[in-house]
Amino acid sequence: MATYYLIATDNTIVNTVLADSAELALVNSDPGVTAVTQLLAKHKWPQTTPAVPQTVSRFKAIQALEDAGVLSQVESVINDPASPSIYRNAFNNAMEFERQSPTIAAVAQILGWTDAQLDELFIAASQIPDP
Incomplete structure (x- = not known):
């Protein structure tokens, strides 16, 4: 299972999705972002991990x-x-x-x-x- 992060332009994490498939329907918690369906592998969405705060x-x-x-x-x-x-x-x-x-x-x-x-x-x- 992989973790995918939807990152806003200000580099804040808008949504986190755990999936074992690249095809996902993302429903975002940020009201400024519309719900989207993406084929993550096809669009090469980056898998980024936020820094762990100390x-x-x-x-x-x-x-x-x-x-x-x-x-x-x-x-x-x-x-x-x-x-x-x-x-x-x-x-x-x-x-x-x-x-x-x-x-x-x-x-x-x-x-x-x-x-x-x-x-x-x-x-x-x-x-x-x-x-």
């Missing part, structure tokens, strides 16, 4: 976890009495979450997440508007 705010991190449906899983690991107290302290008190944090890496490993999945969460978090 830091996201606490609000964005928590919202990204909620949006991905994994917040309760993370909270289970964090609140497990067998987990080191640093997990709880970091999760409950950090103002920012760092992609290369050993604590984040440890929790991700417990949950069986790959580096790519963690990168996707950080990318998703970075795209959440500030409150």
Whole structure:
């Protein structure tokens, strides 16, 4: 399965599509962009990957976890009495979450997440508007 990004002229990501076929109907979330059907391979749409942010705010991190449906899983690991107290302290008190944090890496490993999945969460978090 490949990830395709529809990029606006200002280089913002308008839509992300996961597909195992090059023929896709894209329905865009941006009201300024009309829905289109493209044969991506034929038109040679680039597959670009947004840069993985190294830091996201606490609000964005928590919202990204909620949006991905994994917040309760993370909270289970964090609140497990067998987990080191640093997990709880970091999760409950950090103002920012760092992609290369050993604590984040440890929790991700417990949950069986790959580096790519963690990168996707950080990318998703970075795209959440500030409150």
